[in-house]
Amino acid sequence: MHGDDQVGEGVPAELAVFLRGAVDGRPVTIASSVCAGCGGRAFCVLVNSSGAERECSGCGSRAFIADSEEYWNEESWEDDEPCAAGCPCGSEEFEAAVAFSLGDDGSVRWVTVGMRCTKDGFCGIYADWKIDYGPTDHLLTMV
Structure with missing residues (x-):
């Protein structure tokens, strides 16, 4: 982990370490996805290269991650239609977390x-x- 990293409550340790290893050397803020409706932490997730939308496995509430909603339309999908995320084991249910890579000024540069x-x-x-x-x-x- 980077000395300036911030890991939020409820982020599974192995997922935090994995996210840290997958981003550049900038400091990150890592936050766990939690359903606003029921507090659930298990989701089915639709993804493409410009965003992600999660659906709570507990109550079915849907939410966009970060600024995904701004680009979540058929015009943006031309060759990149969202699809369900899947694990190699066949499961489509996940705990999710987001690493926000921060610039020198503290602003988000990468999701x-x-x-x-x-x-x-x-x-x-x-x-x-x-x-x-x-x-x-x-x-x-917006996690």
């Missing part, structure tokens, strides 16, 4: 979505995209 399979613990990076606008503080709460 990396990591997931840990609830069935076998496999960790993977399922989506990541660059942020090239500001301000970005609102993204840190």
Whole structure:
């Protein structure tokens, strides 16, 4: 882990380490996905190269990760239609966390979505995209 990293409550340790290893050398803030409706931490997730949308396995509530909703439309999908994330074991249910890579000024520069399979613990990076606008503080709460 980088000395300036911040890992939020509830992020599985192996997923935090995996995310840290998958991003560049910049400091990161890692936050766990938690359903606002029921507090659940298991999700089915649709992903493409420009975003991710999660659906709570407990209550079915849906939420976009970071700024995904802005790019979640058929025009943006031309050759990149979202598909269900899947584990090599066949499961489609995950714990999710996001690593926000931070620039020198503390703004979010990159969003990396990591997931840990609830069935076998496999960790993977399922989506990541660059942020090239500001301000970005609102993204840190959209996990």
